[in-house]
Amino acid sequence: MTRAQRATEEKEEGTRATRLQRARLIALAVLTSVALFSFSSVTLRSLSAAGAAARPGAIRGRVELRRPPVASDRRPTVTDLGTPAGRDVPDLLRSVVYLASAPRGAFETSDGGHAVMDQRNESFVPHVLAITTGTTVDFPNSDRFYHNVFSLSKPKTFDLGRYAAGHSKSIRFDRAGIVRVFCDIHSHMNAYILVFSHPFFALTDGDGRYRIDNVPPGTYGIVAWNEGTPSDTQAVTVPDGGTAEIDFTIR
Amino acid sequence: MKVWTSAAAGLAWLFLACAATAHAQTLPSEPIEFGGGHVTVGGDVSATYSCALPIDGVCGNDVGFFNYTDYAQSALRLFRVDVSAAVKAGPHFTVLSEVRSENINTVQPYALYLRVRPWSSKDFDIQVGRVPPTFGAFLRHSYANDNPLIGYPLAYQYLTTLRPDSLPASAEELVKKKSTGWLVRYSVGDPTFQAGVPLVTAFSWDTGVQGHATVGIVSATAAITTGTLSNPLFKEDNDGRQLAARVEVRPAAGLVAGTSFARGAFVSQSAARAAVGSEANENSYAQTAWGGDLEYSHGYYLIRAETIFSSWRLPTATPPATQMPIEDALTAFSTSLEGRYKVQPRLYVAARFDRLMFSDITDATGLSQPWDAPVRRIEVGTGYSLQRNLVLKLSYQYNHRDGGILAQQAKFAAAQLVYWF
Numbered sequence: 256m257t258r259a260q261r262a263t264e265e266k267e268e269g270t271r272a273t274r275l276q277r278a279r280l281i282a283l284a285v286l287t288s289v290a291l292f293s294f295s296s297v298t299l300r301s302l303s304a305a306g307a308a309a310r311p312g313a314i315r316g317r318v319e320l321r322r323p324p325v326a327s328d329r330r331p332t333v334t335d336l337g338t339p340a341g342r343d344v345p346d347l348l349r350s351v352v353y354l355a356s357a358p359r360g361a362f363e364t365s366d367g368g369h370a371v372m373d374q375r376n377e378s379f380v381p382h383v384l385a386i387t388t389g390t391t392v393d394f395p396n397s398d399r400f401y402h403n404v405f406s407l408s409k410p411k412t413f414d415l416g417r418y419a420a421g422h423s424k425s426i427r428f429d430r431a432g433i434v435r436v437f438c439d440i441h442s443h444m445n446a447y448i449l450v451f452s453h454p455f456f457a458l459t460d461g462d463g464r465y466r467i468d469n470v471p472p473g474t475y476g477i478v479a480w481n482e483g484t485p486s487d488t489q490a491v492t493v494p495d496g497g498t499a500e501i502d503f504t505i506r
Numbered sequence: 507m508k509v510w511t512s513a514a515a516g517l518a519w520l521f522l523a524c525a526a527t528a529h530a531q532t533l534p535s536e537p538i539e540f541g542g543g544h545v546t547v548g549g550d551v552s553a554t555y556s557c558a559l560p561i562d563g564v565c566g567n568d569v570g571f572f573n574y575t576d577y578a579q580s581a582l583r584l585f586r587v588d589v590s591a592a593v594k595a596g597p598h599f600t601v602l603s604e605v606r607s608e609n610i611n612t613v614q615p616y617a618l619y620l621r622v623r624p625w626s627s628k629d630f631d632i633q634v635g636r637v638p639p640t641f642g643a644f645l646r647h648s649y650a651n652d653n654p655l656i657g658y659p660l661a662y663q664y665l666t667t668l669r670p671d672s673l674p675a676s677a678e679e680l681v682k683k684k685s686t687g688w689l690v691r692y693s694v695g696d697p698t699f700q701a702g703v704p705l706v707t708a709f710s711w712d713t714g715v716q717g718h719a720t721v722g723i724v725s726a727t728a729a730i731t732t733g734t735l736s737n738p739l740f741k742e743d744n745d746g747r748q749l750a751a752r753v754e755v756r757p758a759a760g761l762v763a764g765t766s767f768a769r770g771a772f773v774s775q776s777a778a779r780a781a782v783g784s785e786a787n788e789n790s791y792a793q794t795a796w797g798g799d800l801e802y803s804h805g806y807y808l809i810r811a812e813t814i815f816s817s818w819r820l821p822t823a824t825p826p827a828t829q830m831p832i833e834d835a836l837t838a839f840s841t842s843l844e845g846r847y848k849v850q851p852r853l854y855v856a857a858r859f860d861r862l863m864f865s866d867i868t869d870a871t872g873l874s875q876p877w878d879a880p881v882r883r884i885e886v887g888t889g890y891s892l893q894r895n896l897v898l899k900l901s902y903q904y905n906h907r908d909g910g911i912l913a914q915q916a917k918f919a920a921a922q923l924v925y926w927f
Contacts, residue, residue, distance in 0.1 A: 327536040330548040331592035333617040337631035337718035414851035416805040419759035
């Protein structure tokens with residue numbers, strides 16, 4: 256065999272090997288795709304079946320405040336020439352109850368719509384607002400004089416400047432956390448905005464009662480919060496289509 | 507020396523507090539209440555330090571005494587603690603007080619008065635005791651955090667060469683003391699060196715009775731007190747009383763226009779008698795002042811303007827033969843324009859322009875000149891909120907005085923930390 260014939264044979268063998276390798280790779284890719292498709296179909300079917308079977312439940316209960324908070328008074332400004340005008344005392348008895356650990360899928364970002372925090376008679380109304388991320392809060396001024404809403408909190412730092420009665424300014428809250436809101440002109444005016452990345456929270460009523468609906472069955476951590484003070488995290492199990500009851504005591 | 511040590515210690519303390527709390531709201535931010543809500547206590551702590559420029563290795567002093575106050579201390583090197591309290595005794599009575607310590611030297615009762623509201627439904631109050639000043643606008647913003655800059659307007663702080671208890675015998679003697687209001691004495695009355703007086707002092711309050719009423723957009727205040735704007739008193743030193751009045755209008759949100767008037771016996775009885783003998787009528791040796799002020803704010807800016815005209819009539823002592831007696835009233839005129847703009851939620855910039863002028867007086871040679879050296883001041887600065895109630899201010903202040911025997915120009919770089927609750 257001449258050197259040229261040997262070279263030609265070697266070349267043909269190399270080409271055959273390359274073709275074989277390519278064929279193996281294609282086969283492996285097809286098999287992998289089929290396997291993945293089959294696995295995901297099974298998974299999706301099983302998840303879908305599970306979703307259809309589980310009915311959302313609810314959590315309800317009561318928050319007791321051992322030492323109900325008292326609204327702070329004005330600073331004793333001795334330079335005032337007369338008694339300052341009367342003001343509304345904010346409702347500090349409302350607490351917020353929320354899931355510390357939320358079900359999977361609850362953290363999808365969405366347009367949270369609008370909420371309103373009014374400035375009325377030198378008070379923010381409501382004093383506590385609980386919203387989801389993506390919510391825009393409107394701050395109308397219903398007093399005859401200026402207010403200047405601002406916050407230096409990490410989840411949202413803003414300053415709306417001074418604006419008069421009948422005007423409103425808005426801020427969108429995109430980060431979860433607790434935002435303390437103040438007025439730059441009236442130092443006794445303050446409020447809380449609790450921004451959640453999931454919808455499983457509720458404000459208590461005047462008696463401290465709350466109810467969180469549409470909670471997928473499962474076991475979660477749950478917390479009650481009032482005026483900057485959270486309760487210990489408690490475990491709650493929401494039954495399939497049922498209601499779990501849990502009470503809290505703060506302070 | 508003790509003053510500087512105290513101020514530096516105060517500044518260091520506040521810097522430590524600032525460092526400890528920059529990332530957390532750990533210091534109280536609300537007034538403290540006790541006694542079932544009947545007693546409310548608030549506070550305001552500020553530490554200020556400044557250096558005269560240019561700095562040649564050491565921090566220069568205010569050798570021109572541009573920023574000295576009633577207490578012979580510089581407003582730009584001051585550690586001040588204010589504690590104020592309101593004690594409510596039912597719907598009609600409140601006792602308000604404020605004690606102040608400057609450079610940890612003394613504790614002064616700055617304010618102590620009873621506020622009576624006879625009718626709960628009517629916006630009318632009577633205040634008795636060491637009452638808030640009726641005159642002017644700046645004293646409504648006397649807390650350190652209400653002042654966007656570090657220095658004070660000239661009318662409320664700059665010490666003129668006038669004293670209520672020591673009097674110049676002639677025009678020549680008065681003009682010779684130009685610019686020495688920090689420490690001055692004359693040949694008639696008290697022979698010791700003491701500080702002169704500003705047009706309106708921001709550093710002590712007067713004692714008396716004050717009435718205040720608001721109807722719609724108009725507020726009116728009137729007071730009868732023992733001292734004067736320049737020299738508030740706790741105990742009377744002459745037979746005269748001061749009458750002060752202020753009318754304030756708020757025609758639109760953010761707009762406040764005010765006008766003030768005050769007249770009161772200025773010269774002490776002992777000085778008046780030393781000047782003109784037993785015929786002295788202290789009531790006629792009065793300080794008379796008029797003021798106008800305007801404030802407008804909207805969005806992120808705030809503008810304030812204030813002008814004050816003050817005149818002092820002194821007893822005409824018998825001068826040396828070759829000198830001219832002081833027969834006309836001595837007048838001073840001040841104008842102040844201040845602005846603040848919020849750049850970011852935590853950051854603002856501010857500036858103030860001030861001018862203080864004095865009327866001319868003629869000596870025996872026929873030469874007319876201002877009786878004290880006119881001063882102008884420009885201050886620009888910034889404030890940064892480390893937290894809501896902890897603000898760091900930085901400012902640059904330029905002062906110029908036309909004439910006088912002390913330094914005619916001074917520039918300062920100043921820093922102030924303010925904490926309040």
